[in-house]
Amino acid sequence: MGLLQEKLAKYDLPQKFMAQGVYPYFREIEGKQGTEVEMGGQHVLMFGSNAYTGLTGDERVIEAGIKAMRKYGSGCAGSRFLNGTLDLHVQLEKELAAFVGKDEALCFSTGFTVNSGVISCLTDRNDYIICDDRDHASIVDGRRLSFSQQLKYKHNDMADLEKQLQKCNPDSVKLIIVDGVFSMEGDLANLPEIVRLKHKYNATIMVDEAHGLGVFGKQGRGVCDHFGLTHEVDLIMGTFSKSLASIGGFIAADSSIINWLRHNARTYIFSASNTPAATASALEALHIIQNEPERLNALWEATNYALKRFREAGFEIGATESPIIPLYVRDTEKTFMVTKLAFDEGVFINPVIPPACAPQDTLVRVALMATHTKEQIDSAVEKLVKAFKALDLL
Ligand code: PMP
Numbered sequence: 001m002g003l004l005q006e007k008l009a010k011y012d013l014p015q016k017f018m019a020q021g022v023y024p025y026f027r028e029i030e031g032k033q034g035t036e037v038e039m040g041g042q043h044v045l046m047f048g049s050n051a052y053t054g055l056t057g058d059e060r061v062i063e064a065g066i067k068a069m070r071k072y073g074s075g076c077a078g079s080r081f082l083n084g085t086l087d088l089h090v091q092l093e094k095e096l097a098a099f100v101g102k103d104e105a106l107c108f109s110t111g112f113t114v115n116s117g118v119i120s121c122l123t124d125r126n127d128y129i130i131c132d133d134r135d136h137a138s139i140v141d142g143r144r145l146s147f148s149q150q151l152k153y154k155h156n157d158m159a160d161l162e163k164q165l166q167k168c169n170p171d172s173v174k175l176i177i178v179d180g181v182f183s184m185e186g187d188l189a190n191l192p193e194i195v196r197l198k199h200k201y202n203a204t205i206m207v208d209e210a211h212g213l214g215v216f217g218k219q220g221r222g223v224c225d226h227f228g229l230t231h232e233v234d235l236i237m238g239t240f241s242k243s244l245a246s247i248g249g250f251i252a253a254d255s256s257i258i259n260w261l262r263h264n265a266r267t268y269i270f271s272a273s274n275t276p277a278a279t280a281s282a283l284e285a286l287h288i289i290q291n292e293p294e295r296l297n298a299l300w301e302a303t304n305y306a307l308k309r310f311r312e313a314g315f316e317i318g319a320t321e322s323p324i325i326p327l328y329v330r331d332t333e334k335t336f337m338v339t340k341l342a343f344d345e346g347v348f349i350n351p352v353i354p355p356a357c358a359p360q361d362t363l364v365r366v367a368l369m370a371t372h373t374k375e376q377i378d379s380a381v382e383k384l385v386k387a388f389k390a391l392d393l394l
Contacts, residue, residue, distance in 0.1 A: 022336040024351050027343070032057040035371050037348065044343070047366045047380050048350040052323050053214045053295055054371030055245035055285045065246075068280030076273045080107075084273030092283045093250065099286060100209070100221055100238065101230040102252035106261055109274050111210055111239030111249030112138040117267030118237065118251050119177060119206070120145035122260070127173040130164050132156065132189065134182050136208060137355070143177070155182075158193045165201040174203040180223030181211035184352045184365055186320030188216075188223060195232040206235035214243020215323060220289050220296050240282040243289065248274040248282055299323060299370035302377060306368055309381045314394055323368035326352070327384065328361065334391050335362040341387035347380050 001009070017023040030038045034057045037046050055061050068088060078084035089107050097105040108114045119142025123129060127148045131139060134155045143150050151167065153160040161176070168174050176198065178189040189207065198205050209222040217225030220243060224230040235257060240248040251261060261268065289295065303323040310317050316328040329335040332353045339351040342364070350365045357363065366380070388394040 022340045024339045050242040053243040054369040064284035065277035065281040068276040072276035080273045104258040105252040113267035114249040116142045117265035121264045123148040177206045186322040186324030209238045244282040244285040246282040302372040325366040326363040345383040
């Protein structure tokens with residue numbers, strides 16, 4: 001064995017959980033991802049999807065992708081910068097910008113590359129990037145790739161954010177970046193207070209709407225719209241991999257910022273553009289979201305019902321205000337065990353362990369879709385109660 005292999009073997013934690021038979025990752029789904037899926041001959045209730053609007057299996061979204069592939073081909077074979085821009089990309093950008101209330105938008109191949117490419121190229125070594133300590137990994141990587149001074153504040157702790165702002169040179173750019181909805185625990189950023197501090201310290205704000213889009217605000221325009229603060233937020237990021245039922249991501253902002261990003265974001269310039277099928281499917285999902293308000297109502301009905309049922313059953317669910325419901329376990333091994341027990345009972349949920357959360361906050365994450373029925377939610381709650389009780393967690 002080489003030195004590298006020896007070193008990696010020392011840290012092979014997955015092997016330990018495989019040996020225990022509770023390794024929960026890379027489970028294969030054999031078909032479309034709706035509220036119920038087939039996995040290894042088993043029929044499973046899906047409570048681990050981020051497709052909040054429930055559109056990944058929608059015939060119109062699928063058909064739009066097929067049609068685009070027929071017209072434009074299977075890929076763009078180049079970067080947006082050079083030969084990879086389709087009229088379809090530009091149309092989606094225009095509609096996304098209008099939807100979230102900004103001048104312009106740019107589409108990237110994934111949400112991850114939006115954050116890593118945008119955050120790393122906006123500020124220089126004299127500036128500051130300030131993040132919530134629970135921000136998504138893609139924000140963390142964008143921050144690490146930048147040459148700016150990097151500051152973090154305790155999760156949603158506005159006094160700590162102010163303390164960080166006080167450390168900054170008043171003449172430097174201070175870019176505050178937050179998840180609008182925190183992806184593992186489902187709570188919201190305290191945007192009103194962040195905006196107040198923006199004005200006090202002359203800062204700039206970027207909000208990641210990955211889990212807010214299609215869920216919060218009028219027609220699902222996001223958390224910034226929910227708070228009525230779109231005009232106060234300088235950059236809005238979103239992804240197509242959740243409510244827009246596809247793959248890709250975007251950044252929206254005023255024209256001066258977008259023009260800078262168009263010529264400087266490395267993940268935009270040095271990576272191939274989004275496929276025609278993915279772009280067209282996202283565009284169709286965006287139209288459906290705007291034309292079918294009943295979908296948003298159904299999502300909130302399912303969410304409120306599930307929140308009530310999980311609370312009544314005695315689960316610790318933290319401060320969630322969204323379709324993301326964390327069931328705290330607070331032990332890594334038991335988090336895997338409860339995931340396995342739930343799966344054996346026919347419920348797919350996601351285990352969340354560090355670095356996706358703090359070590360003392362491990363949890364299983366339940367996510368609702370507009371298409372979940374009360375019967376499916378009742379069944380999931382019942383099976384999760386059984387799994388948690390089997391491990392003395394309830
Ligand atoms: N931001 C947040 C908050 C996310 O949860 C995710 C995906 N889990 C991303 C960004 C990255 O998005 P994508 O899946 O499109 O790469």
